[in-house]
Amino acid sequence: MANLKDIRKRIGTIESIKQVTRAMKLVAAAKLRRAQSNMEQARPYAGRIHGVLNHLLPDIDRTTHDLLSMRPAKQKAFIILTSDRGLCGSFNSNILRQAESIIDTAGKENSKLICIGRKGYEYFGKRGYDVVEHYTDFWNELNFSHATKMARAITDRYLSGEFDDVRVIFNEFKNVAQQEIVEYHYLPLVLEDDAEEVNTDYLFEPSKDEVVKSLVPRHLNIQMWRFLLESYASEQAARMTSMEAATNNAGDLIDRLRLEYNKARQAAITTEILEVVSGAEALVE
Template sequence: MPQNQRDIKRRIQSTKNTAQITKAMEMVAAAKLRRVQEAVQQSKPYLAKMQSMLAGISKSARWVKHPLLAERPIRRTGYLVITGDRGLAGPYNSQIIRTALQEFRRRDKDTYVIYAIGRRGRDFFRKHGYPVGGEVVGVPDVPTYDSVRDLATQVVQAYADEQFDELYFIYNEFINPVTQRPVVKKVLPLSDVGEAPASSAQYLFEPDAETVFASLLPRYAETLVYQAVLDAKASFHGAQMTAMGNATDAAKEMIESLTLQLNRARQAAITTQIVEIVGGAEALK
């Protein structure tokens, strides 16, 4: 067999193996996406109920104050940037980092601090000398509240201690498995607590409304962090599913192209052999 035919066959087999891998990764990403979407749906009633309770307390007791509600002069800004721990998800990580850098370029490095969730973002910011105040890596594919609680508590407490005066989330918002949109969302101070629809239920507070409010408000802020991580994970699995699907389609197209090349090479070899046989027969006459 001519050398080029062996090479083409080898490339076809290699591409088929790659297509099997990417197809398997696409299916795994789809399964993980479904599980994260279920976790999002399960957490929404909890967040809605907490919002309702906080709205009820704030409307019934306007005198209740808390550091997480306080509007302060902006001297320093906190950013919670959520990326993935791995790649193979198309532009998922790069577009988050690019969005974050657009924000950072408008500020001096001593006027903001970064809290990174995800190895890709953490490594990039540390490598390029950006101020990283906290980090979490190795978040499960279907995140749990415990997996981000420590960092969420750290961020909320840092704001309460006036280490920075506003907090933004930067992450990919999940639209659908094909579309993920990078967003920059202001979270602290909590300006939307009083805007949520208050529950019609009447509550008795023990020991008092101020103590209950002070206990619920940090937990509410931490839950917002968890919700953002769930949304970002759904976006990651959707992006990976799309990227692996595109890779599988590209592999199939390459296999078709290589198969065509192989057939042409075979035809050329057969034609050459026929010409040689005819030429030899003519020479014997």
């Protein structure tokens, strides 16, 4: 039978772990709410830009725009979004595993990596991948200027010919219990056809070409912002769920230990009574 004092000590330890995990869950929930409201706010802007671009692109000669024209994808680049910190369940391991298989299929030698988030940077850095750029330790102060900075750096590299095709691999936020890993074609720019309807007889000032030229970088910025927010929201949701599970497990463990503790205590009392009674009986005789 386990020692009473040991069990008491274990209960104490687990109790404090439970407090920590519960606090982490609450913090993650608050951060998730903030990320979700940011996502909400970005939607009208992203929707309009997408709509107007979608309307314009069929009329534009793609080959005259560097960011639109397709070129043979000899060098590929992958942007991988992970978190800086752990304790968020399988959030990072899932995306890292999937990203690695995507990159290996594309060919490790002609793939360059841009890692956003410490976990991805450490993972691919250690495994001999060509990580050309990384961004870490910014998630807590995440704001729109991070997105523009990253989008510009990536666009500059693309324009300089360092790579010909850019994909983004990130966790898309479905709901609190669900994230989905998505691969998105970032550059050259391709649009899906689900955009809002746009009026057809607009006057374009200064010209269609100029409007597109100014719109494409805006679109890339807002897309990057969306990736960051989606990934951040997913991370917080994953952390919330896993910390919730940890808190529940700690509760179960405490219940079990308490039962064991009571059993041990009763056994100890029974033994004591037996000793007293048999001692008394021995005296009578």
